[in-house]
Amino acid sequence: MQKTVYLSLGSNVGDRQANLRTAIEKLGELGENVAVSSLYETEPVEFTAQPWFLNCAVALRTELMPKIFLAKVLAIEQQMGRRRTLPKGPRTIDIDILLFGNAVISAPQLQVPHPAMHQRRFVLQPLAEIVPDVRHPVLKRTVRELLDNLPHNGGQVKKV
Numbered sequence: 001m002q003k004t005v006y007l008s009l010g011s012n013v014g015d016r017q018a019n020l021r022t023a024i025e026k027l028g029e030l031g032e033n034v035a036v037s038s039l040y041e042t043e044p045v046e047f048t049a050q051p052w053f054l055n056c057a058v059a060l061r062t063e064l065m066p067k068i069f070l071a072k073v074l075a076i077e078q079q080m081g082r083r084r085t086l087p088k089g090p091r092t093i094d095i096d097i098l099l100f101g102n103a104v105i106s107a108p109q110l111q112v113p114h115p116a117m118h119q120r121r122f123v124l125q126p127l128a129e130i131v132p133d134v135r136h137p138v139l140k141r142t143v144r145e146l147l148d149n150l151p152h153n154g155g156q157v158k159k160v
Helices: 016-027 066-079 121-130 143-148
Strands: 003-011 032-036 040-042 053-062 094-100 105-107 110-112 157-159
Touching: 003 016, 003 121, 016 032, 016 053, 016 066, 040 121, 053 121, 066 094, 066 110, 094 110, 094 121, 121 143, 121 157
Parallel strands: none
Antiparallel strands: 003 053, 003 094, 032 053, 040 053, 040 157, 105 110
């Protein structure tokens, strides 16, 4: 049974655009990429002493189950040189699972919906470009509504 998974991708090390393109291509091996947002240059949040990110959102149809999908996403990050040495620190690629169909998952390694997605402009702005009317299964609000309700001091997000 196919589910549509919504992902947030980010990179701030090396050729950021090439890193995103490579990750999107590799994600295509896990299912069918059905939508990819524009690229957005975004100011780092939380750990701010690092280069700016390029971010995008991806909608992908897959038959994989959530935990298997997560394992494959983590493998892509590792293959692309991601090293988790500093929490929220610089990275060649970061792939976050935002939504997995309408599922609500609370497991040690996987929280869906992503627990902070509704607080992050760098996640919601690209996602709203491709699926503004998708509803958050817990908050019961659309991506557009979540974006419109964010304060405007949450870090700069500029379409490239």
